[in-house]
Amino acid sequence: MVDDLIGADVYMIRPTMEDLPDWPLPAGYRFRTYRDGDLDVWLALHHDAEPFLSIGPEHFARSFGGRLSALYDRMFFVQTLEGEDVGSITAWWEDDWQGRGAWGRIHWVIVARAHQRRGLAKPMTAHALRRIARDHSRAMLGTNTLRLWAIKTYLDCGFIPDPMQRNDVKVVQGWRSVQNHLRHPAIEQWLQGETTFGR
Structure with a gap:
């Protein structure tokens, strides 16, 4: 800060959603999608990167609880080639954001402290934007x-x-x-x- x-x-x-960036992950990293049991992974990433914030299961439930099935296609994790999860981002949406209609939403972006400043955030955001663009014409x-x-x-x-x-x-x-x-x-x-x- x-x-x-x-x-x-x-x-x-x-x-x-025109002219979307297309930035690949740096060498040594790959994307995977959400799978059953990833709540613990998601929480661990937040606890690592935001040690002074209390992010718990209730935050996950409040954000995604009614639409958990959508996570398999919309929540992405970044892994090392050895299979360590080091980042997460969600290509979410709001049906009527602030009375302004439907918007895609970049949601809950997190990178583990040991992997920050390694060029992950831009490829993660670009990847999520491309998923959002399949269903929405704008994002917030x-x-x-x-x-x-x-x-x-x-x-x-x-x-x-x-x-x-x-x-x-x-x-x-x-x-x-x-x-x-x-x-x-x-x-x-x-x-x-x-x-x-x-x-």
């Missing part, structure tokens, strides 16, 4: 402005700050603090009120 960042819970959107995600490098990944994958949050003072402060580090044109356009997608 960068000391001068201002934390705010934010949404980011990808208004279309929730994050926090303290997660600077996650936000950089999402920007590189075509996400922009949600225009509907522009009137939230805390959100604006958070994005300004991110922009002080990233100097990204999509954030600058948002701060200047130039983006209108996603309404």
Whole structure:
């Protein structure tokens, strides 16, 4: 975490599913899909990467409980070639997000600490976006402005700050603090009120 960042819970959107990135995993890694019993794997990854957050089975149930059968096709794990699970991402969806209709959702992105900064996040996000694109024409995600490098990944994958949050003072402060580090044109356009997608 960068000391001068201002934390705010934010949404980011990808208004279309055109021009999706296609980034392969680095050598030594592969994808697999969800299988029975992976709740324990999912929890272990979160406990490793987020040791100060309490992520429990109730979070899994709240996010996926009514649609567990969809996980076999939508939750992905990254493994080493030796079979160690080191990351997870879910290509989820919201039937009516904030009264704005159906959206695909990048959900619960996690990489084990020992495998962070190895180029996994972008291929993971690209992989999930391609699954989302099979059923949805747009995508969203929730994050926090303290997660600077996650936000950089999402920007590189075509996400922009949600225009509907522009009137939230805390959100604006958070994005300004991110922009002080990233100097990204999509954030600058948002701060200047130039983006209108996603309404």
